């Protein structure tokens with residue numbers, strides 16, 4: 507059987523236009539998760555961002571494949587972007603592929619070889635992302651850029667939503683902008699809201715992740731439109 511993920515449209519063949527807005531469900535009401543996911547998608551979001559934390563790579567625990575599978579079950583058409591803030595992401599590639607994830611992003615700072623991870627992620631039917639923390643030297647990511655479909659720049663120290671945007675990471679974004687091809691995405695994650703999104707977009711980001719800026723207010727559609735720059 508083909509992986510479920512191949513049935514959904516890919517972000518990576520979409521025509522370039524307005525930046526894509528990816529609500530991070532980390533700030534959703536977990537007890538009403540289906541309703542929350544539907545609400546943001548019905549409010550104009552392009553995809554959902556799932557933050558996976560292992561209590562080791564970051565000092566927090568969040569969600570795993572079972573939650574991804576539940577979201578996939580209730581929202582069969584929604585693109586699911588999984589951000590692995592874990593030390594050993596390789597062991598979770600198959601479980602998340604089976605759970606219906608579309609994109610699987612690993613950190614350049616993890617304990618495994620990113621090139622091998624990229625190959626395994628694609629073999630499992632997902633697209634591959636590579637993330638970098640704010641304080642990590644870009645020289646670690648640079649030689650790997652061509653191997654990934656999505657490059658995620660962390661604009662907060664990973665682990666929690668609701669932190670302030672670190673503007674210095676825009677330098678990384680600008681470096682990436684000069685390296686990526688037309689089929690690659692640059693995603694900004696952390697402290698993104700209507701004001702900080704402006705610089706992210708100007709410096710080359712085309713996928714904007716936001717948790718608190720969307721879920722902490724009542725007007726999801728207004729927040730999503732404002733982040734996109736409408």
Ligand code: DX5
Nearest residue numbers: 664665667668696697717718
């Ligand atoms: C942080 C996560 C982010 C986070 C963003 O470790 O990777 O995706 O949920 O939250 P905000 O948008 O509130 O900074």
Ligand code: ZN
Nearest residue numbers: 530557589695
């Ligand atoms: Zn994230």
